[in-house]
Amino acid sequence: MKHLTLFVGALCFIACKPTTDTTAYPDYPIEQVNLTQVELTDAFWLPRIRTIQQTTIRYAFGKCDSEGRLENFQTAARVMKGEKGKVRGVMPFDDTDVYKTIEGAAYSLISAPDPALEQYVDSVIGIIALGQEPDGYLTTWRTIDPMNPPAEWVEPGERWTGLAMSHELYNSGHLFEAATAHYRATGKRNFLDIAIRNADLLVQVFGDSAKYEVPGHEIVETGLVRLYQITRNEAYLQLSRKFLDLRGDGTHRELRGSYSQDHLPLTQQDEVVGHAVRAVYLYAGMTDMAAISGDPAYRNAIHKLWENRVGKKMYLTGGLGARHAGEAFGDNYELPNLTAYSETCAAIGGVYWDERMFRLTGESRYYDVLERTLYNALIAGISLKGTEFFYPNPLEADGQYAFNQGKKTRQPWFDCSCCPTNLIRFIPYLPNLIYATQSDTAYVNLFISGKADIPLGENSLRIVQETGYPWDGKVNIHVQTDKPQRLTLKIRIPGWALNEVSPGGLYTYCNEPAEPYTLLLNGNKVEGERKNGYVEISGGWTGDDRIELNLPMKVRLVKAHEQIAADKGLTALEYGPFVYCAEEADNSRFDDISLSGETSYQVEKRPDLLGGISVIQTETATFIPYYAWSNRGEGKMKVWLKTTDL
Ligand code: FUB
Numbered sequence: 001m002k003h004l005t006l007f008v009g010a011l012c013f014i015a016c017k018p019t020t021d022t023t024a025y026p027d028y029p030i031e032q033v034n035l036t037q038v039e040l041t042d043a044f045w046l047p048r049i050r051t052i053q054q055t056t057i058r059y060a061f062g063k064c065d066s067e068g069r070l071e072n073f074q075t076a077a078r079v080m081k082g083e084k085g086k087v088r089g090v091m092p093f094d095d096t097d098v099y100k101t102i103e104g105a106a107y108s109l110i111s112a113p114d115p116a117l118e119q120y121v122d123s124v125i126g127i128i129a130l131g132q133e134p135d136g137y138l139t140t141w142r143t144i145d146p147m148n149p150p151a152e153w154v155e156p157g158e159r160w161t162g163l164a165m166s167h168e169l170y171n172s173g174h175l176f177e178a179a180t181a182h183y184r185a186t187g188k189r190n191f192l193d194i195a196i197r198n199a200d201l202l203v204q205v206f207g208d209s210a211k212y213e214v215p216g217h218e219i220v221e222t223g224l225v226r227l228y229q230i231t232r233n234e235a236y237l238q239l240s241r242k243f244l245d246l247r248g249d250g251t252h253r254e255l256r257g258s259y260s261q262d263h264l265p266l267t268q269q270d271e272v273v274g275h276a277v278r279a280v281y282l283y284a285g286m287t288d289m290a291a292i293s294g295d296p297a298y299r300n301a302i303h304k305l306w307e308n309r310v311g312k313k314m315y316l317t318g319g320l321g322a323r324h325a326g327e328a329f330g331d332n333y334e335l336p337n338l339t340a341y342s343e344t345c346a347a348i349g350g351v352y353w354d355e356r357m358f359r360l361t362g363e364s365r366y367y368d369v370l371e372r373t374l375y376n377a378l379i380a381g382i383s384l385k386g387t388e389f390f391y392p393n394p395l396e397a398d399g400q401y402a403f404n405q406g407k408k409t410r411q412p413w414f415d416c417s418c419c420p421t422n423l424i425r426f427i428p429y430l431p432n433l434i435y436a437t438q439s440d441t442a443y444v445n446l447f448i449s450g451k452a453d454i455p456l457g458e459n460s461l462r463i464v465q466e467t468g469y470p471w472d473g474k475v476n477i478h479v480q481t482d483k484p485q486r487l488t489l490k491i492r493i494p495g496w497a498l499n500e501v502s503p504g505g506l507y508t509y510c511n512e513p514a515e516p517y518t519l520l521l522n523g524n525k526v527e528g529e530r531k532n533g534y535v536e537i538s539g540g541w542t543g544d545d546r547i548e549l550n551l552p553m554k555v556r557l558v559k560a561h562e563q564i565a566a567d568k569g570l571t572a573l574e575y576g577p578f579v580y581c582a583e584e585a586d587n588s589r590f591d592d593i594s595l596s597g598e599t600s601y602q603v604e605k606r607p608d609l610l611g612g613i614s615v616i617q618t619e620t621a622t623f624i625p626y627y628a629w630s631n632r633g634e635g636k637m638k639v640w641l642k643t644t645d646l
């Protein structure tokens with residue numbers, strides 16, 4: 001049965017009025033400025049968000065339909081009525097692709113209202129409701145045919161059997177994340193009520209004091225918190241906390257080991273380990289708990305984990321996960337390039353974690369890593385057209401190794417399509433990450449053109465950003481208030497503009513920096529110390545003030561820590577927030593490319609190439625931003641290159 005109708009209407013990128021209380025994360029000291037308040041005009045991000053809205057969401061719903069993900073909900077309904085049924089698809093978490101596509105659609109509906117899309121989403125939610133059991137249980141494969149799971153690595157049996165791999169709680173987690181996003185976007189309860197019925201069942205089953213189970217693939221922890229933040233039902237928060245507290249505690253159950261971050265109590269963990277996506281979702285959940293409960297043990301642990309990640313286990317691109325085996329983090333400094341895993345989902349999870357760390361601490365270093373991931377490992381995951389994807393994101397391709405689920409280039413979809421649908425849910429969510437507030441302080445964290453109406457207690461602030469970032473380092477920020485006001489504005493100065501590749505010293509720049517940044521307020525230079533990475537402008541705003549930030553951009557050469565064996569004797573190129581690479585398509589003598597401190601590196605704008613990029617040009621080679629590679633078919637690629645004199 002075909003469910004898909006065309007739904008993309010006219011886009012009208014206006015900031016719409018929130019239909020519900022959209023106060024996000026009231027439990028963190030710092031709050032996001034919700035995307036309902038932000039209207040983008042940005043030349044880099046707006047086209048990308050539009051591509052997701054106009055192409056990728058429609059495409060993914062089509063795949064969910066043609067590959068049986070929607071049908072599974074209907075089959076589950078028939079099975080509940082006594083008929084026999086067969087599961088379609090090969091993953092126990094295929095249901096989540098439907099949820100995640102709704103989540104992306106919901107965020108997109110806030111910035112671009114589209115009644116046809118909203119109606120289509122409602123019809124999909126109606127189909128999901130069919131597959132929910134009367135007591136709230138919702139995992140279609142188990143309802144349809146519990147003795148015949150879709151994959152051989154899933155244990156057959158009744159509900160909750162083999163939780164380590166069954167993905168029943170992972171399915172719930174994505175359900176909660178998507179349903180809360182949909183409720184915030186539309187004010188409708190249809191999806192939220194499905195989530196609440198499911199969460200109430202989880203509370204009943206897993207909240208029981210005699211139950212000592214922990215989820216397999218984490219995400220239900222953050223999902224429950226999101227649901228708590230909307231419903232204020234403390235049972236959801238308590239269950240999330242219980243899942244965290246039980247992990248790694250072998251008193252009542254057999255531990256699953258480090259693949260599942262289940263080898264030590266979480267508050268004693270200090271090394272990021274195991275399945276990378278599971279891990280970063282877990283650490284985001286721990287950060288929620290540190291913020292909400294204020295428990296210093298969780299706070300202490302997440303700081304140590306974060307330092308380990310960025311100081312010893314992160315790719316230059318922000319990518320996470322060194323090993324294909326187990327889709328996992330490697331040992332400290334184990335960061336191979338050709339065989340890097342760096343799953344797109346892990347980059348996205350890393351960003352979700354970084355953003356929480358910022359809201360907990362107010363330190364810009366978390367945004368430095370977030371930005372590095374965003375412009376490199378994360379957007380590399382999707383093609384310029386929006387319909388081809390990477391699952392792993394290696395930093396080298398030799399034209400031989402089929403790194404992307406058996407292919408040497410991007411693929412239109414996967415049997416396990418976690419990465420495409422994660423991009424769908426993340427990219428339209430991005431406007432939430434540009435600004436933040438704390439009492440009478442507003443933070444500018446990302447440089448993205450657009451307008452934002454920023455509530456600050458009794459007051460409010462309108463910010464208009466105009467910038468050519470990330471290709472250009474000049475940012476004009478127009479600050480408007482209704483009347484003169486005393487407020488503080490904190491503007492993030494990116495680490496790359498301060499000669500720091502990333503916190504923790506895993507990578508360092510090895511050529512001369514550009515000129516220092518400058519910041520002018522109404523034409524006058526703003527001097528003074530940065531605090532926590534921010535230039536702070538406090539005091540009386542006149543109602544109409546202009547800030548000009550200039551982040552001089554220059555081609556930078558980067559070296560890796562000497563303990564990263566894979567990068568020994570090699571150097572990489574960066575320009576602004578971008579990591580660059582050499583791709584065979586631009587370089588006929590690809591195998592001869594080398595870098596040197598003496599080489600002259602020219603930056604050239606190429607509006608005609610790869611959707612409009614700046615290339616770095618030397619006498620013998622052309623380099624493109626890493627995110628743009630593999631949009632011209634198979635071929636070789638390298639981020640780290642032989643270096644003659646550095
Ligand atoms: O298990 C669900 C998702 O599938 C994981 O997050 C990905 O790593 C992929 O294995």
Ligand code: ZN
Pocket residue numbers: 343344345346391417418419420422
């Ligand atoms: Zn994935």
